[in-house]
Amino acid sequence: DAGVTQSPTHLIKTRGQQVTLRCSPISGHKSVSWYQQVLGQGPQFIFQYYEKEERGRGNFPDRFSARQFPNYSSELNVNALLLGDSALYLCASSLRGNPNEKLFFGSGTQLSVL
Amino acid sequence: SQQGEEDPQALSIQEGENATMNCSYKTSINNLQWYRQNSGRGLVHLILIRSNEREKHSGRLRVTLDTSKKSSSLLITASRAADTASYFCATDADNAGKSTFGDGTTLTVKP
Numbered sequence: 001d002a003g004v005t006q007s008p009t010h011l012i013k014t015r016g017q018q019v020t021l022r023c024s025p026i027s028g029h030k031s032v033s034w035y036q037q038v039l040g041q042g043p044q045f046i047f048q049y050y051e052k053e054e055r056g057r058g059n060f061p062d063r064f065s066a067r068q069f070p071n072y073s074s075e076l077n078v079n080a081l082l083l084g085d086s087a088l089y090l091c092a093s094s095l096r097g098n099p100n101e102k103l104f105f106g107s108g109t110q111l112s113v114l
Numbered sequence: 115s116q117q118g119e120e121d122p123q124a125l126s127i128q129e130g131e132n133a134t135m136n137c138s139y140k141t142s143i144n145n146l147q148w149y150r151q152n153s154g155r156g157l158v159h160l161i162l163i164r165s166n167e168r169e170k171h172s173g174r175l176r177v178t179l180d181t182s183k184k185s186s187s188l189l190i191t192a193s194r195a196a197d198t199a200s201y202f203c204a205t206d207a208d209n210a211g212k213s214t215f216g217d218g219t220t221l222t223v224k225p
Contacts, residue, residue, distance in 0.1 A: 042217045042218050043157070045212050056212045058212075094211060098209055099209050103157075105158070
């Protein structure tokens with residue numbers, strides 16, 4: 001079975017541009033979460049979606065948005081990119097996003113903003 | 115700011131030795147999980163310990179949890195070069211999708 005897949009793996013953008021990152025969860029998983037990981041730090045929670053509804057949002061500006069589709073895949077959008085948005089963006093899925101469930105992570109999208 | 119803090123930030127040992135990493139957190143939790151990350155890519159789930167558990171084992175891994183001290187430790191026994199990675203603790207106060215991660219311990223195991 002395929003794990004969590006993310007695309008693209010690498011992306012280079014310039015300041016002010018917009019970017020869309022994509023994630024496909026493990027088959028049967030209905031909860032998708034997005035995390036940002038800056039070099040040398042741990043992942044920081046951005047969004048969680050379950051059954052196409054936003055279940056949680058971390059401390060990120062409105063330039064960050066996301067959505068989940070009927071097939072449970074998800075997109076993360078970042079507008080008006082800043083240099084500080086350069087990071088590894090990780091997608092994780094779980095069955096229902098309930099307490100005590102394991103999170104399964106994709107390999108991430110490395111975003112560089114120049 | 116991050117909920118969890120790992121200690122030490124970096125650890126270098128010889129193959130065959132044991133490695134111990136510690137994690138402290140600030141608020142009440144449902145559970146605490148440990149993850150491994152190789153070369154800045156995806157995280158791999160290692161072990162989950164619930165708030166009402168004190169110790170858990172999985173292969174060469176042993177995790178303890180002390181909720182009164184808001185701390186956890188991860189012990190890797192008989193380490194191997196392949197254990198070289200960054201290790202993160204993550205706490206779940208609401209649900210797994212909203213986990214709060216520490217900044218990790220970078221473990222280097224020398225052959």
